[in-house]
Amino acid sequence: MRATTTLGVLLCLAFAQTPAEAAGKQVRLAYVEWSDAVAATTILQQVLEEKGYEVKAIPLAAAAMWQAVATGDADASVAAWLPLTQAAYYDKLKNRLELIGPNVTGAKIGWAVPAYSKLNSIEDLKTKSAEVDGKVIGIDPGAGVMKTSEAAIKAYGLPVKLVDGSDATMTSALKDAIRQKKDIVVTTWTPHWMFARYELKYLADPKKIFGDDETVNTLARKGLKEDMPEVYGILKKFKLTIKDEEAMMAENEEKGAKPSETAAKWIKANRATVDGWVK
Structure with a gap:
């Protein structure tokens, strides 16, 4: 009876920790304090917190953001501009991190x-x-x-x-x-x-110095897919539109606005999209 009871308690504890992956785990998101990166990072932070993760958003300069993901000091970033804007950082660090892919297309x-x-x-x-x-x-x-x-x-x-x-x-x-x-x-x-x-x-750029369309991309540290498969899965599905981002950014610029409140409002209004990220 005692052995059965003990086993039952252990099973209850195991299920109580579901989702097990999130329990006690911190996700570190690096970003640059540009208005688009603030909006996107805050949304992702709240989505991960809904799943039970402790999330730390780390504001950095662009070079430091890439370096943090490459060294594992940050787990991910959703603020990497390619193929032109941050190409120098990617070329230098591409073998030390994972480029998951675009989360915003049609950027410029x-x-x-x-x-x-x-x-x-x-x-x-x-x-x-x-x-x-x-x-x-x-x-x-x-x-x-x-x-x-x-x-x-x-x-x-x-x-x-x-x-x-x-x-x-x-x-x-x-x-x-x-x-x-x-x-x-x-x-x-x-x-x-x-x-x-x-x-x-x-202004028109006939010499194409600024290139054509850019994408904003998601980066992950090496090993994140194995360490936190649920987080990695969310990162792969995380995508925003330019229209949504610009609307959120404009709202964040209003007097007294808080990015956390703007993000929460967007998540509530776009629950089906968010549910698609986390499934």
Whole structure:
């Protein structure tokens, strides 16, 4: 009787720990503090938490994000831009991590101006740089779009200066310029909330320095598939649309908004999609 009781208790404990994989396990998600990465990472974090995982979201610079996944200091990231933007990181580390694949398609990088601007091509800046005070307003210097912007300035022979900053300082400068109906050129990418907020246009890039469409990709550390097969399965299915991301990003920019609340709202409204990720 005692042996039977003990066996019963052990079986109960085993089933009480279901899903066993999630019990007591932490998932570390690396991301860059760009508005699209914040939106996507927060959604994934909440989905994994629903499955019983403890999730730690780790904000890093782009190079450090790739390095963290490659060294195993992070388990995954859903913020890897390819084939051009972060190609240097991928080429250096591709044998030390796993590229699961795209979670957003139809992405893009380049330079944008307000829709009212008479600037239509990057080439226009060769003779009209004074209209933007000889500046292209950028983000953090380690970003792929900044490195490509430096290449564009050289390739087109532009008399402009690339100004370092952050996503926040770039969008603040854009907001101020639009309020005053002034010309401005900013480094940008799609998806980004500012395309949902403002009327903007990309400058044509006849030399294709910024490439064609990009994808935002999911990375995983080596061994994650074996260590956490459920997490790996969710990562493979995790996908968002540009429209959804830009709507969430725009909402996150509202005064008092919290990315966690925006993500929870999106999950509730898209439960069928989320259920498809976790099945």
